[in-house]
Amino acid sequence: xxxxxxxxxxxxxxxxxxxxxxxxxxxxxxxxxxxxxxxxxxxxxxxxxxxxxxxxxxxxxxxxxxxxxxxxxxxxxxxxxxxxxxxxxxxxxxxxxxxxxxxxxxxxxxxxxxxxxxxxxxxxxxxxxxxxxxxxxxxxxxxxxxxxxxxxx
Amino acid sequence: xxxxxxxxxxxxxxxxxxxxxxxxxxxxxxxxxxxxxxxxxxxxxxxxxxxxxxxxxxxxxxxxxxxxxxxxxxxxxxxxxxxxxxxxxxxxxxxxxxxxxxxxxxxxxxxxxxxxxxxxxxxxxxxxxxxxxxxxxxxxxxxxxxxxxxxxx
DNA sequence: TATTGTTATACTCTATAACTATA
DNA sequence: TATAGTTATAGAGTATAACAATA
Numbered sequence: 001x002x003x004x005x006x007x008x009x010x011x012x013x014x015x016x017x018x019x020x021x022x023x024x025x026x027x028x029x030x031x032x033x034x035x036x037x038x039x040x041x042x043x044x045x046x047x048x049x050x051x052x053x054x055x056x057x058x059x060x061x062x063x064x065x066x067x068x069x070x071x072x073x074x075x076x077x078x079x080x081x082x083x084x085x086x087x088x089x090x091x092x093x094x095x096x097x098x099x100x101x102x103x104x105x106x107x108x109x110x111x112x113x114x115x116x117x118x119x120x121x122x123x124x125x126x127x128x129x130x131x132x133x134x135x136x137x138x139x140x141x142x143x144x145x146x147x148x149x150x151x152x153x
Numbered sequence: 154x155x156x157x158x159x160x161x162x163x164x165x166x167x168x169x170x171x172x173x174x175x176x177x178x179x180x181x182x183x184x185x186x187x188x189x190x191x192x193x194x195x196x197x198x199x200x201x202x203x204x205x206x207x208x209x210x211x212x213x214x215x216x217x218x219x220x221x222x223x224x225x226x227x228x229x230x231x232x233x234x235x236x237x238x239x240x241x242x243x244x245x246x247x248x249x250x251x252x253x254x255x256x257x258x259x260x261x262x263x264x265x266x267x268x269x270x271x272x273x274x275x276x277x278x279x280x281x282x283x284x285x286x287x288x289x290x291x292x293x294x295x296x297x298x299x300x301x302x303x304x305x306x
Numbered sequence: 307t308a309t310t311g312t313t314a315t316a317c318t319c320t321a322t323a324a325c326t327a328t329a
Numbered sequence: 330t331a332t333a334g335t336t337a338t339a340g341a342g343t344a345t346a347a348c349a350a351t352a
Contacts, residue, residue: 007320012208012209012211012212012219012223013208013211013212014207014211014223014270015207015210015211016207017204017207017208018299019247019284019294019295020275020279020295021279021282021291021294021295021298022189022200022275022278022279022282023200023204024294024295024298024299024302024352025178025181025182025202025298026182026185026200026204026329027225027298027302028178028298028302029178029179029182030214030300030302031302032175032178032179036175036251038239046171046342047176047179047181047342048342051176051179051344052172053164053223054167054168054169054174055166055167055168055170057168058165058166058167058168059165059166059274063268063311064163064310065309065311066165067313070165070167072183073343073344074341074343074345075296075310075311075312076311076312076313076343076344076345076346077342077343077344078311079311079312079313080342080343081342099309099310099351099352100350100351100352101309101310101311101350101351101352102309102310102311103310103311119159119169120317122175125175125176126173126175127172129175129301130301132300132301133297133300133301137297137300138174138306139297140293140297141294141297142171142172142173142174142177144170144286144290144293144294144297145174145177145178145180145181145294146171146177146185146287147285147286147290148181148185148282148286149201175333199318199319201319215350216333216334217333217334218332218334219331226319226320226321227320227321227322227331228335229320229321229322229323229334229335229336230319230321230332231334232334232335232336233319233320234319249333252329252332252333253327253328253329254326254327254328254329254332254334255328255332255333256333256334257333275327293321
């Protein structure tokens with residue numbers, strides 16, 4: 001009931017959707033995923049995988065269950081993710097000290113080298129992403145999002 | 154290299170992730186999806202399905218291909234989505250006028266009635282979502298997201 | 307008993323390619 | 330030739346449940 005020019009030919013009416021933060025978040029997510037994949041396409045690394053590599057690098061030796069919690073994944077899902085990264089020689093499962101049930105996850109040299117390249121791409125991607133925003137707006141956006149999901153206390 | 158208190162026991166280091174708008178968007182998305190599903194759980198409607206119902210309501214008679222473009226889905230994906238909604242008697246495929254290849258999509262009476270209920274839930278969900286934001290911050294957030302993904306020109 | 311990693315399995319969402327009927 | 334919808338198929342990404350080894 002907001003827009004009147006309906007018989008114009010192309011533009012559909014999105015109803016209440018554009019006013020919903022949840023919907024805008026969803027759209028932004030889609031745009032981001034596509035640009036991210038394009039930017040890192042040749043390396044076959046999704047946003048999720050990138051995040052996992054960063055977390056392993058920043059917490060060398062962490063256990064699979066810890067990674068699961070950090071990445072909001074089930075333990076069983078982490079198994080296949082690490083299988084994947086280990087197959088590609090980016091990550092290694094090491095025997096953990098003190099607990100023979102656990103694995104300690106570390107980046108291999110290859111993994112660390114790749115991550116370095118990925119980070120540069122991601123920074124470029126991030127710039128593209130917010131290129132229509134001023135530096136201040138970008139900061140505001142991150143702050144507002146953190147308020148919605150206060151994970152990093 | 155930003156945080157120092159690493160041996161504290163629980164809190165992992167997220168490296169560069171928290172500063173990335175793309176990452177915060179991703180986290181917010183996860184939180185939203187979970188709360189949305191919980192809010193509409195008994196109706197078995199995802200954020201995506203909700204959006205599709207809204208678009209069909211706001212553009213009664215639109216064709217499947219038009220819906221595909223609007224919802225960023227492939228034509229073939231729309232087929233199963235509409236199969237699903239039609240099976241649940243929420244949407245109807247009608248013969249389109251002027252073109253016997255196309256279907257015209259409309260909400261059924263049941264679909265319209267359900268959507269009315271869903272909208273109330275979604276408004277509540279949205280309130281919860283942004284409850285840590287002021288009204289002004291909420292407006293700012295939507296505006297900033299629209300700038301990232303300027304779909305609604 | 308509880309926890310870690312694993313397996314087997316399945317479900318959702320999505321896309322690609324080839325087909326059909328119309329245009 | 331081109332387009333609308335469909336089918337068959339496949340691939341991510343994810344979860345649940347049950348299990349063996351270890352705590």
